[in-house]
Amino acid sequence: MNASGGTIVTAPTCGASGTMPAVLRYMKQRHKFSEDNVVDALATAGIIGNIIKHNASISGAEAGCQAEVGSACSMAAAAHAELFKLTIDQIEYAAEIALEHHLGLTCDPILGYVQIPCIERNAVAALRAIDACGLAYFLSDSRKISFDLVVDTMFETGKDMPANYRETSCGGLAKKYQLK
Numbered sequence: 001m002n003a004s005g006g007t008i009v010t011a012p013t014c015g016a017s018g019t020m021p022a023v024l025r026y027m028k029q030r031h032k033f034s035e036d037n038v039v040d041a042l043a044t045a046g047i048i049g050n051i052i053k054h055n056a057s058i059s060g061a062e063a064g065c066q067a068e069v070g071s072a073c074s075m076a077a078a079a080h081a082e083l084f085k086l087t088i089d090q091i092e093y094a095a096e097i098a099l100e101h102h103l104g105l106t107c108d109p110i111l112g113y114v115q116i117p118c119i120e121r122n123a124v125a126a127l128r129a130i131d132a133c134g135l136a137y138f139l140s141d142s143r144k145i146s147f148d149l150v151v152d153t154m155f156e157t158g159k160d161m162p163a164n165y166r167e168t169s170c171g172g173l174a175k176k177y178q179l180k
């Protein structure tokens with residue numbers, strides 16, 4: 001839709017806009033959640049996304065794909081946790097787990113298009129979001145890392161990331177693909 005000039009909802013960004021709807025649509029269909037349930041989940045995800053945007057970044061050009069798809073996964077994990085009525089601490093923990101395990105994720109779109117690796121990456125993040133929520137549910141008594149800490153870490157990691165891996169298509173998969 002992006003490449004063809006279609007309409008998308010940038011939640012949180014254009015490149016990372018597939019994860020949230022994948023999780024919410026699947027859960028709505030499978031578990032028969034209501035529209036109101038989904039609206040509550042979107043509101044929770046919006047809070048998580050805004051915290052990341054305000055305290056760090058949701059931009060691949062600024063902090064790599066960890067800031068885009070990592071943030072999308074974090075939002076989707078929180079939304080999923082909201083759907084299943086986890087506690088506020090477990091929601092925050094789900095968002096934390098989802099972002100933590102995207103730390104260091106580079107942005108290297110082939111030929112500069114937001115297609116590869118972006119599309120599959122959104123799908124992988126959707127599955128990770130669901131897993132993060134499950135982990136938060138089972139491990140909440142033994143957690144060590146806060147959401148705020150991992151947001152701060154993500155931003156610092158992004159600032160340390162060479163420009164080749166921040167939406168320039170000069171490194172990683174984009175570079176290897178063009179050389180083959």
Ligand code: SF4
Binds near residue numbers: 121
């Ligand atoms: S690889 Fe880059 S362009 Fe693609 S989703 Fe990640 S941050 Fe966005």
